[in-house]
Amino acid sequence: DKAGHKHFMAKEIAEQPTVIGEAVRHYLTQDGTGVKLPGADLDFTKVDRLTMVACGTAFYACLTAKYWFEQLAGIPVEVDIASEFRYREPPISKGTVALFVSQSGETADTLAALRYCEGKADKILSVVNVAESSIARESDIALPILAGTEIGVASTKAFTCQLTVLLMLALKAAQDRGAIKATKCTDLLSKLRALPSVLNETLDCESQLEDTARKLAEAKDILFLGRGLMYPLALEGALKLKEISYIHAEAYASGELKHGPIALIDKHVPVVVLAPKDALFEKSISNMQEVMARNGKVLLITDKPGAKEGGDGVWQTVVLPEIDPVLSPILYAIPAQLLAYHTAVAKGTDVDQPRNLAKSVTVE
Ligand code: F6R
Numbered sequence: 404d405k406a407g408h409k410h411f412m413a414k415e416i417a418e419q420p421t422v423i424g425e426a427v428r429h430y431l432t433q434d435g436t437g438v439k440l441p442g443a444d445l446d447f448t449k450v451d452r453l454t455m456v457a458c459g460t461a462f463y464a465c466l467t468a469k470y471w472f473e474q475l476a477g478i479p480v481e482v483d484i485a486s487e488f489r490y491r492e493p494p495i496s497k498g499t500v501a502l503f504v505s506q507s508g509e510t511a512d513t514l515a516a517l518r519y520c521e522g523k524a525d526k527i528l529s530v531v532n533v534a535e536s537s538i539a540r541e542s543d544i545a546l547p548i549l550a551g552t553e554i555g556v557a558s559t560k561a562f563t564c565q566l567t568v569l570l571m572l573a574l575k576a577a578q579d580r581g582a583i584k585a586t587k588c589t590d591l592l593s594k595l596r597a598l599p600s601v602l603n604e605t606l607d608c609e610s611q612l613e614d615t616a617r618k619l620a621e622a623k624d625i626l627f628l629g630r631g632l633m634y635p636l637a638l639e640g641a642l643k644l645k646e647i648s649y650i651h652a653e654a655y656a657s658g659e660l661k662h663g664p665i666a667l668i669d670k671h672v673p674v675v676v677l678a679p680k681d682a683l684f685e686k687s688i689s690n691m692q693e694v695m696a697r698n699g700k701v702l703l704i705t706d707k708p709g710a711k712e713g714g715d716g717v718w719q720t721v722v723l724p725e726i727d728p729v730l731s732p733i734l735y736a737i738p739a740q741l742l743a744y745h746t747a748v749a750k751g752t753d754v755d756q757p758r759n760l761a762k763s764v765t766v767e
Pocket of ligand 1: 513
C-alpha cells in the first residue's frame with residue numbers, strides 16, 4: 404500500500420518524521436535527560452575502541468556515527484566495509500565493541516564479519532531494522548531502529564532511523580564516560596525530540612528540489628561535496644542518485660577536491676554542495692568557489708544564514724531549516740533522497756525496483 408504516493412520510496416521518505424519520532428521515544432528515558440536501551444545491559448565506561456562494520460547505505464550511517472562517537476564520547480572508532488573487513492582478518496583488541504549496522508539483518512558479508520568477531524570482541528552489538536534477522540539473533544545486543552518495513556530497494560527511512568539510533572547510542576556512551584555536560588546532553592536530546600517537526604518542515608523543500616531534479620536528469624556526471632558530518636552524507640547522496648537514476652555520481656570530502664577531482668569540473672558537471680552554516684562552513688564555501696571559478700554549476704544545500712553568506716553566484720540554492728550541527732545529517736538526508744527520487748522520476752526509471760539491485764544481499 405503506497406498510501407497515496409506514486410512509489411514506495413516516496414511514501415518511505417514521507418514517513419521519516421513519524422518513524423524517527425518513534426525511535427527517539429523508544430530510546431529516551433522517561434524524564435527526557437538520558438538514553439535507555441530497553442532490555443540491554445551495556446556500559447561504555449571501559450570500552451577502548453568501537454569497530455563498526457556494514458555495507459552500502461548502512462556503511463555511510465557508520466561513517467557518520469564515527470564523528471559522533473569520537474566527538475561526543477571520545478571513543479576511537481574504526482569503520483569498515485563488511486566485504487573488506489571479513490577477509491582482511493583484522494586484529495580485534497580487548498576492550499573492543501563490534502557494532503554491525505544492517506537494515507535487513509541478513510546481508511551475507513555483514514553477517515560473516517559479525518561471526519569473525521565472535522569470541523574476539525568484548526561485545527557484539529547490532530543496529531537492525533528486522534528484529535528477527537540472523538544478525539539480530541547472533542548479536543549480544545540488537546538495537547531495533549523501528550523504521551517499519553522498507554519496500555523501496557533504495558534505503559531511505561532505514562538510513563535516517565539508523566542515524567537516530569546511532570546518535571542516541573553515542574550520547575549514552577558520552578554520558579557513561581562523563582564526556583558530555585549534562586546540560587549539553589539534555590539539550591541535544593530535546594532537539595532530537597523536536598526533530599520530527601523540523602523534518603516535516605524540511606519535506607516542504609520538495610517542490611524546490613523537483614525543479615532542480617528535472618535539470619539534473621540531463622547530466623551525465625554529478626559530484627557531491629561535504630565536510631565533516633556532511634561528507635558521509637555526500638557519499639549517501641551520490642549512492643542514492645546512482646542507484647535509482649543511473650546517473651554517474653561521485654562524492655568527495657570537500658578538502659580532497661584539489662587533490663584530483665577538480666580536474667573533472669566543467670560547465671556540464673553539476674556539483675551538489677552540502678553545507679549548513681556550521682563551524683566548517685567557510686571552508687566548504689571556499690571549495691565551492693573553486694568549483695565556480697572553473698564554471699562548475701553548484702547546487703548549494705544549506706540553511707538561511709548559509710544562503711545569505713554563500714549563495715552568491717551559485718546555480719541553485721535549496722534552503723533548509725536551521726538545525727544543531729550535531730543533528731544535521733538526519734535533516735540533510737531528506738534533500739539528498741528527494742533529489743535522487745525526483746531525478747529518477749524525471750528520467751522515468753523504475754524507482755522502487757532499480758535494475759540489477761536486490762533489497763537484501765544474502766550472497767557475497
Ligand atoms: C542503498 C542500499 C544498500 C544497502 C546495503 C546493506 O540504498 O539499500 O546499499 O544499504 O545493501 O543492506 P543492509 O542494511 O540490509 O545490510
